Amino acid sequence: MNKIDNYVNEVLLHIQADREVKHRIREDLIASLNERMAYASSGEADYIISSLGSPAEMAMEYMNNLDIAAPAFINTRYEDSPYFEYRSKAALFGIPWIHVKTRRRFGHRFGVARGIIAIGDVSIGCISFGGVALGGISMGGVSAGLCSFGGLAIAALLAAGGIAIGTAALGGIAIGLFALGGIAVGQAAIGGLAMGKVTYEMRETNSVSWQVIQELVNRALK
Amino acid sequence: MSDTASQLKKGVLEILVLHLLSRSDLYGYQLIIELDIRSHGYFKMKEGTLYPVLYRLEDSGYIESYWERDDGKRGVRRKYYRITSSGQRKIAEMREEMSLFFSSIKQVMGEDML
Numbered sequence: 001m002n003k004i005d006n007y008v009n010e011v012l013l014h015i016q017a018d019r020e021v022k023h024r025i026r027e028d029l030i031a032s033l034n035e036r037m038a039y040a041s042s043g044e045a046d047y048i049i050s051s052l053g054s055p056a057e058m059a060m061e062y063m064n065n066l067d068i069a070a071p072a073f074i075n076t077r078y079e080d081s082p083y084f085e086y087r088s089k090a091a092l093f094g095i096p097w098i099h100v101k102t103r104r105r106f107g108h109r110f111g112v113a114r115g116i117i118a119i120g121d122v123s124i125g126c127i128s129f130g131g132v133a134l135g136g137i138s139m140g141g142v143s144a145g146l147c148s149f150g151g152l153a154i155a156a157l158l159a160a161g162g163i164a165i166g167t168a169a170l171g172g173i174a175i176g177l178f179a180l181g182g183i184a185v186g187q188a189a190i191g192g193l194a195m196g197k198v199t200y201e202m203r204e205t206n207s208v209s210w211q212v213i214q215e216l217v218n219r220a221l222k
Numbered sequence: 223m224s225d226t227a228s229q230l231k232k233g234v235l236e237i238l239v240l241h242l243l244s245r246s247d248l249y250g251y252q253l254i255i256e257l258d259i260r261s262h263g264y265f266k267m268k269e270g271t272l273y274p275v276l277y278r279l280e281d282s283g284y285i286e287s288y289w290e291r292d293d294g295k296r297g298v299r300r301k302y303y304r305i306t307s308s309g310q311r312k313i314a315e316m317r318e319e320m321s322l323f324f325s326s327i328k329q330v331m332g333e334d335m336l
Binding site for chain 1: 249250252268270273274298300
């Protein structure tokens, strides 16, 4: 990545706008800075960039002028539920350590956060929190990953939620290799209504001992 | 730059950009150069000021853009802007408004204006 790309990326980090607007700014700013390079007698990227001010200053100038374009860029209900984005400068292989993005009423589209730790309307990350959360450990209305927790949780390992689907599933409705829930479906299933190879129904007792769980799992795995 | 100068410039930028585009198609940096040279440095601006104006004009349908590759050895892609028929009508209307605006100011301020 060259110096101009780096500068433009820095500018965009400071601009609060949706993806389309940022894409438009990136494309035009890169083209214009390349033209500045061609016109300048020194042709030095450092010289051109320093003459434009810091990325934060350039971003501020954009934001001040984009604000005037209220119908195109700012929803009238902006103040009720503001667009918010934070992306940590520190990154791992280009992925920010922390990315937070919400855009409930901004541009009528979901804010998608992508980071090692991601928080957003939709979040994708090693640890993710959001309306829809995807990742290693995910928590959200709808969540999917290795370990998931949420209204609807789907996981490769552990799922817990209203409806949980996973190797080990705990929930109102639990479906998995090992399922524990109101309605449990699995190889080993424990619940009010249990269906599977080895089942334990808790119709009369409200509790189940750890011993019973171990025994069921052992029998299921045989 | 003073607040007054900044506000005055913002107010007329759309008109100036539309006016320049009514003469020929230009790309972003060309507009920056043209405004700078023609105003003897008074309208020296950066991308953060110009492009939002262009976006506004484009979104309003007064101008449109197209990409063209530079014929020179650099061969870079340039985004040109051209005025639309709606933009032509708009600039005519703006010129009339501006003329009325300045003549009204002159009537109020008289010789103090210069």
